[in-house]
Amino acid sequence: MKTNRKLGMTIVLALMFALLAACGGNNEGKNAGGASSSPEASSPPASSSASPSASPSGSNAAADKVYIPVISKGFQHQFWQAVKQGSEKAAKELGVEVTFEGPETESQVDKQIEMLQAALDKKPQAIALAALDSKAVIPLLQKAQAANIPVVGFDSGVDSDIPVSTAATDNLKAAALAADKMAELIGGKGEIAMVVHDQTSRTGVDRRDGFKKRIEEKYPDIKIVDIQYGGGDHLKSTDLAKAIIQAHPDLKGIFGSNEGSAVGVVNAVTELKKTGIVVIGYDSGKAQMDAIRSGTMAGAITQDPIGIGYWAVKAAYMAYKGEKVEKTIDTGFHWYDKTNIDSEEIKPLLYE
Template identity: 60%
Template sequence: MKKVSLLLALLLVLVVMAGCAAPAAAPAADSDSASTSEEAAPADDAAAESDAAAEDDGIYIPVISKGFQHQFWQAVESGAEQAAADYGVEITFEGPETEAMVDRQIEMLQAALAKNPDAICFAALDTQAAIPLLEEAQSRGIPIVGFDSGVDSDIPVATAATDNVAAAALAADKMAELIGDEGQVAVIVHDQTSRTGIDRRDGFLNQMEAAHPNIEIVNVDYGGGDQLKSTDLAKAVIQANPDLKGYFGANEGSIIGVLNAITELGKEGEIVAVGYDAGAQQLDAIRSGVESGAITQNPVGIGYKCVEAAVKAINGEEVEKVIDTGFFWYDADNIDDPEIAALLYE
């Protein structure tokens, strides 16, 4: 039995090694957008060779995000790396495993400060928790640039972010247009505490209330961005509201749940689905017509703009306080337009 256990452990190790080899073929997602940075790349490689060297010679900017394992954050990272290559600076990109790990993120910020960086890019999970460290950075003359949900204080010299309230309001307008400006609509959001969750929910609900009084919001649910849980929630809501005309999913996991629910109940074409962000499954659904359209942010732009603003702040140049990185409505008609396609990740 001991031998068997050992064999199985060995098998697991093999499995891991096989897996490590597999994704090597995969990453080619943003090859078109990365081409501009090729000339600057060798210099960056040299700078990346040692962390210590950066303190003396080059500019070092740690980027602390809210996560790393969602494709959205990976797109932000690729934008940040592109800017780093373009401006010849060194960056590191890290974030906690889940958006609930406020303390883990604070530790990352603390560790970043200890390395005496030239600037810090920071997307706060909880601004209040980060204030003491941000004040320390300010007193040491290290500029802070906020991104994504930003930092809710005066300390950052700039914030590169999507205006989620306005973006969700656009989703509400499109939804209203698609269902004829009346009827029942349900909403599923990833969570009720994060800045993006709150902004998208309120942006959508407030716009409906203000501009589309004949639309009734029947349910607002929270599925944690978990595809399976969102599916089962959306199914229950659709069951409970046979006259439901539209469903808004406020992030990728949420809208995938809505799409699964619609498909499983055979209600394709009966319920208008409006989503957020991208991902292969959502893109397919928009192409096939199960989903009417979605809001896309510009994650690569968010990453690029925050590093760019940090470099400018280090050089003493003027930076805009709020950098709106933009958002766009896309549907089956414009999904393949080059300027939209560049923003969509698979």
Template identity: 45%
Template sequence: MPNFIPAPDAGRTASVGRSDRVFAGCGTGAQRPPHRATRLAALALAGTLLLGGCAGAGERASRANGRMDIAVVAKGYASPFWATTKAGAMAAGRDLGVDVTFNGPDTESDVVRQVDQLNLAYAMKPNALVVAALDESASVVALRQFQGKGIPVVAFDSGVPGSNIPETTVSTDNYGSAREAAKHMVELAGGKGELAVLGTSTTSVTGRERRDGFVDYIKENAPEMKIVAIEYNESDQAKAEGQASAILQAHPNLVGMFATDDDGAVAAGQTVARSGKKVIVVGYDSGKVQQDMIRSGQIAGAVTQNPYQMGYRAVVEAVKAAGGEKLPKEIDSGFAWYDAKNMDDPQIREALYD
């Protein structure tokens, strides 16, 4: 059964204003229509926050057009995942009648560029910041600027461990979702054999939690299975293909390979297909190529996040924080297992991205 968390409902506001604007050098991208499930609560928020709930937001609440300004800095910009996240964030801006700026580096390895973008966002004096930190350690100094000026920070996709800066973190339960992937791997492989993990990064809490969720489940529930290799590819598909190929050569008895992101899943599926070996590939996320490979059987299935909902909810929570509302420390944006059998179910389809 899908484990998606129901989204707050929202109603469209009449005025769009600058809610699609972005920082210099970035296009607006295609927009999805707001999900029906995200509309009612946002309408209520628009009334309370924009008509009088912004007390305590200070001078930042005063804009030429009288609207709040929410800055979003993501881990990336052009990839399908972040494009879908952006669509959700922009839809929330339209629904709530606030201005949303969306930015992110070209690649998820460009930590320096993201820190520059955080500094640029700070210079714009937004009412709140939404951030998906590529490297929590490198981001802390930039984020403390916002905290020092009383600008609330909402984290999404991954948090900032050991820091009290984010008011809340809107994210997938990365540890729990990876355990779901491991459960299916055990079922598909019959609970026996050698496994490998293609991870993304050791510096991102997201990557570490997905790795640990999978590995811990196998250790706890599959005594006849063993993790024989873990590699990290920094979301570089070419690098992941090289790693997958080396793993297949070094471990001829391998029965399964789990990838913690879309690039790794595609790389694993393509490498296994070229090798002609019968190795089960389980992925994460849901880009178009990975979806096609699941339909064709090259990948057995994957766990999908709900990036549209993640972006939407992060902006909703940022508006609440800018209005002085206390937020829960963690908000789960949901996940679900999908394969060729269920990927056309409506609840799954709305979370898949192309």
């Protein structure tokens, strides 16, 4: 038994070393490839035209293409896939190389910092970053600044002067619009509740506060009876919204602050066969769009995810080129419901 166990451990260790070795090998391969390709392919025109002044002594900077890593808050969610699409669109247009990566969940601040560190180590020409924790990334941003790598924020801002620009939705304003719509649809009074994706991220906090403040300031007859957090998990948000509805039989409306939360609210209302609860969502996705078409959901706020990704890369490129970039790029938001879901203005902003 003992020897068996030892054997097992040895195998595991051996595997880990093999993996590490493989990873190391890959990196080396990449670096070597990058270094060797640049003199061969791009020596005469490209390097002299593209990066004369800003290029630090690093290896990649000498390469033929401008490289901009995009560090997102995630990649699994449809929203981030749409942002990715936007970043690729800009990359194609500008002829730059982008990579798109993000941690698995929006609470993995540590993983994102590792990604940012790894991206900086590659000495890119510029970086686009959607910070999960706006304060936690500051030390790395200072490093970027010291290395003359311009940083552009997207999706949410960073509490720092270092990012040359931020391309984002004004979530406070957008959630306030959701609050106005809610007030209008329930007739200006009654009990409402909120299902929010989380209580620590910038978007979670802004959407919650933007909605809450508008209700408190403008609609004294509306009472927010409950705010719960479902982590954006569809199933958890469903059960959570059901409990809220059970606890407050007179509930007139629920606001779901992102796709998973909003779909959870729709599921809850459908499962309980409740009519007369006004559901307002955020972002899109097939389930939410179907709910709006069928009338289960009154409407939702959509951002412009493709625009966010596009402007993140474009602003980063402009900053690298030394062009003037606006400090904040408002990528906008829109209210959509049954009446305009298929309109020219809204349709391109929605993703299935």
